[in-house]
Amino acid sequence: MNNVTDPNLVPKFKFYTGEEVPCMGMGTFGSDRFTPEQVSEAVAGAIRAGYRLFDCAACYGNEDQIGQVFTKAFNEGVVERKELFIMTKVWNDMHEKVKESCRKSMIDLQCDYIDLFFIHWPFPNYHAPGCDADARNPDARPFSVDEFVATYGRCEELVEKGSIRYIGISNMTIPKLEAVLPRLKIKPAACEMELHPCFQQQELFDYLVAHDIQPIGFMPIGSPTRPERDMCPEDIADIQTPEMKAIAEAHGIHPAVVALKWAVQRGQIPIPFSIHEKEYVSNLESTTKDPLTEEEMKLIAALERNNRLVKGQVFLWEGAKDWHDLWDEDGKIVE
Numbered sequence: 533m534n535n536v537t538d539p540n541l542v543p544k545f546k547f548y549t550g551e552e553v554p555c556m557g558m559g560t561f562g563s564d565r566f567t568p569e570q571v572s573e574a575v576a577g578a579i580r581a582g583y584r585l586f587d588c589a590a591c592y593g594n595e596d597q598i599g600q601v602f603t604k605a606f607n608e609g610v611v612e613r614k615e616l617f618i619m620t621k622v623w624n625d626m627h628e629k630v631k632e633s634c635r636k637s638m639i640d641l642q643c644d645y646i647d648l649f650f651i652h653w654p655f656p657n658y659h660a661p662g663c664d665a666d667a668r669n670p671d672a673r674p675f676s677v678d679e680f681v682a683t684y685g686r687c688e689e690l691v692e693k694g695s696i697r698y699i700g701i702s703n704m705t706i707p708k709l710e711a712v713l714p715r716l717k718i719k720p721a722a723c724e725m726e727l728h729p730c731f732q733q734q735e736l737f738d739y740l741v742a743h744d745i746q747p748i749g750f751m752p753i754g755s756p757t758r759p760e761r762d763m764c765p766e767d768i769a770d771i772q773t774p775e776m777k778a779i780a781e782a783h784g785i786h787p788a789v790v791a792l793k794w795a796v797q798r799g800q801i802p803i804p805f806s807i808h809e810k811e812y813v814s815n816l817e818s819t820t821k822d823p824l825t826e827e828e829m830k831l832i833a834a835l836e837r838n839n840r841l842v843k844g845q846v847f848l849w850e851g852a853k854d855w856h857d858l859w860d861e862d863g864k865i866v867e
């Protein structure tokens with residue numbers, strides 16, 4: 533493979549413990565479009581290309597195949613387990629069975645520990661993978677501080693047992709964090725959240741930085757291949773904006789790579805996905821050279837359009853108005 537990036541040259545961000553992690557990882561959500569085999573093949577290629585951080589999840593339905601790839605890479609001496617930073621997540625229907633969910637992910641990923649284990653969504657509201665955007669689960673309920681703290685406590689037990697090294701939260705809001713943080717024994721190391729030029733979540737981003745919780749940005753390119761059901765007519769395509777195209781042209785790179793450079797320079801860890809070698813190679817390589825100028829960073833900061841792509845409507849409970857209720861936009865937890 534050409535253009536392998538030396539993992540030692542990839543800049544690092546520091547967790548609150550002082551541990552350093554790569555400033556970019558690879559996403560593994562096949563998005564209804566790519567098979568587990570295509571995704572795991574990309575993971576194999578990405579390890580060879582120099583990626584050391586991988587974002588997995590039980591609900592992506594491909595941990596089994598990715599685990600085979602990890603083991604093969606270890607056996608072939610491409611990389612050692614301790615050089616990888618493997619993240620996975622407990623899905624909504626397993627909040628009461630966190631231990632079982634973690635054990636299944638460990639078996640599937642063929643790992644005897646997980647580096648960072650996320651609570652994927654702060655609600656236990658289950659919806660079947662691939663269901664329609666207007667599907668509703670009659671058992672869905674609003675966010676509960678007590679339930680969340682109990683789920684998080686089950687993750688804390690996994691840290692104490694040595695099954696996981698860090699706990700992460702995902703799809704959270706400031707009001708929810710304000711309510712739960714004082715009640716957690718072990719501080720979350722990272723928060724996975726939607727972040728791309730037209731959706732920057734500046735307030736939440738600043739809150740996390742102030743609390744020494746590392747922001748990890750999902751859909752960093754604006755997820756052009758997201759499932760149909762997550763596409764709305766009002767959505768903006770970040771990488772098609774004239775500003776992103778102009779910056780890309782000035783650097784001789786794809787606008788997708790501009791979005792990733794912006795992410796890393798801003799201070800979040802983007803986890804772009806691609807099954808195409810040329811793309812994932814250039815994505816990682818972008819962290820080591822030709823940074824955006826201050827001017828370009830400012831231009832991208834001004835692209836904020838509050839354009840949330842993952843609205844989460846399938847998690848709504850009876851009585852909820854619409855998807856805005858999931859995001860506590862008035863500064864209070866919507867119950």
Ligand SMILES: NC(=O)c1ccc[n+]([C@@H]2O[C@H](COP(=O)([O-])OP(=O)(O)OC[C@H]3O[C@@H](n4cnc5c(N)ncnc54)[C@H](OP(=O)(O)O)[C@@H]3O)[C@@H](O)[C@H]2O)c1
Binds near residue numbers: 652
């Ligand atoms: N915690 C959560 O709730 C949550 C939610 C969503 C996602 N995630 C995580 O975030 C990861 C990333 O999100 P995502 O996969 O939805 O979106 P994304 O990374 O923003 O976009 C992925 C798409 O961008 C295109 N792309 C990638 N690199 C490119 C390049 N260099 N040049 C041109 N196009 C490029 C590819 O499309 P083509 O194939 O057309 O080239 C690829 O399918 C997921 O895989 C998952 O691990 C987490």
